[in-house]
Amino acid sequence: MKPLKRFRYFQVREQWRVTDFLFSPMVLMMILPLLLIMILPKMMNDPETRKEMEQLNNFKYDMPEVSEVLTSFFTGSEKQKPRAVKSSKKRQ
Structure with missing residues:
Protein backbone atom coordinates (compact mmCIF):
# COMPACT_ATOMS: atom_id res chain seq x y z
CA MET A 1 0.00 0.00 0.00
CA LYS A 2 1.25 3.37 -0.97
CA PRO A 3 -0.08 6.67 0.53
CA LEU A 4 -1.61 9.15 -1.91
CA LYS A 5 -0.78 12.22 0.12
CA ARG A 6 0.84 13.15 3.36
CA PHE A 7 -1.43 12.79 6.43
CA ARG A 8 -2.16 16.08 8.23
CA TYR A 9 -2.21 15.68 11.99
CA PHE A 10 -3.08 19.30 12.69
CA GLN A 11 -5.59 21.67 11.19
CA VAL A 12 -4.42 24.77 9.41
CA ARG A 13 -4.86 27.82 11.59
CA GLU A 14 -7.55 30.18 10.40
CA GLN A 15 -6.19 33.52 9.28
CA TRP A 16 -7.42 36.78 10.72
CA ARG A 17 -9.27 39.08 8.31
CA VAL A 18 -10.53 42.62 8.70
CA THR A 19 -13.97 41.65 7.38
CA ASP A 20 -14.35 39.13 10.19
CA PHE A 21 -13.81 41.94 12.65
CA LEU A 35 -23.78 55.97 11.42
CA LEU A 36 -27.51 56.53 11.84
CA ILE A 37 -26.90 59.37 14.28
CA MET A 38 -24.55 61.02 11.80
CA ILE A 39 -26.63 60.39 8.65
CA LEU A 40 -30.16 61.20 9.85
CA PRO A 41 -29.50 64.89 10.59
CA LYS A 42 -28.12 65.27 7.04
CA MET A 43 -31.36 63.85 5.66
CA MET A 44 -33.35 66.49 7.55
CA ASN A 45 -32.29 69.11 5.00
CA ASP A 46 -34.95 67.67 2.70
CA PRO A 47 -38.13 69.83 3.18
CA GLU A 48 -40.52 66.90 2.64
CA THR A 49 -38.84 64.80 5.29
CA ARG A 50 -38.85 67.74 7.68
CA LYS A 51 -42.61 68.22 7.20
CA GLU A 52 -43.26 64.53 7.84
CA MET A 53 -41.22 64.62 11.04
CA GLU A 54 -43.07 67.71 12.27
CA GLN A 55 -46.40 66.01 11.58
CA LEU A 56 -45.31 62.98 13.56
CA ASN A 57 -44.21 65.16 16.48
CA ASN A 58 -47.47 67.14 16.51
CA PHE A 59 -49.67 64.04 16.61
CA LYS A 60 -51.26 63.67 20.04
CA TYR A 61 -52.09 60.32 21.49
CA ASP A 62 -55.14 59.89 23.70
CA MET A 63 -53.67 57.16 25.83
CA PRO A 64 -55.24 56.38 29.19
CA GLU A 65 -53.09 55.99 32.26
CA VAL A 66 -51.79 52.54 33.01
CA SER A 67 -53.32 52.53 36.50
CA GLU A 68 -56.76 53.23 35.06
CA VAL A 69 -56.42 50.44 32.51
CA LEU A 70 -55.31 47.93 35.14
CA THR A 71 -58.09 48.96 37.52
CA SER A 72 -60.76 48.59 34.88
CA PHE A 73 -59.27 45.27 33.77
CA PHE A 74 -59.22 43.72 37.23
CA THR A 75 -62.55 45.12 38.42
CA GLY A 76 -64.31 44.18 35.20
CA SER A 77 -66.05 47.52 34.92
CA GLU A 78 -65.45 50.59 32.88
CA LYS A 79 -63.82 53.70 34.24
CA GLN A 80 -65.93 55.13 37.02
CA LYS A 81 -65.95 58.86 37.49
CA PRO A 82 -65.68 60.11 41.03
CA ARG A 83 -69.08 61.20 42.30
CA ALA A 84 -69.53 64.65 43.69
CA VAL A 85 -70.40 64.75 47.39
CA LYS A 86 -73.39 66.92 48.11
CA SER A 87 -73.02 69.23 51.03
CA SER A 88 -75.47 68.35 53.70
CA LYS A 89 -77.23 71.20 55.40
CA LYS A 90 -78.04 70.87 59.01
CA ARG A 91 -81.74 70.60 59.72
CA GLN A 92 -83.05 73.15 62.09
Missing part, protein backbone atom coordinates in the same frame (compact mmCIF):
# COMPACT_ATOMS: atom_id res chain seq x y z
CA LEU A 22 -16.11 44.43 10.89
CA PHE A 23 -18.99 42.01 10.51
CA SER A 24 -18.89 40.72 14.06
CA PRO A 25 -22.18 41.41 15.88
CA MET A 26 -20.57 43.49 18.60
CA VAL A 27 -18.91 45.89 16.15
CA LEU A 28 -22.10 46.15 14.09
CA MET A 29 -24.08 47.07 17.19
CA MET A 30 -21.65 49.88 17.91
CA ILE A 31 -21.08 51.23 14.41
CA LEU A 32 -24.59 51.16 12.92
CA PRO A 33 -26.18 53.44 15.55
CA LEU A 34 -23.30 55.88 15.17
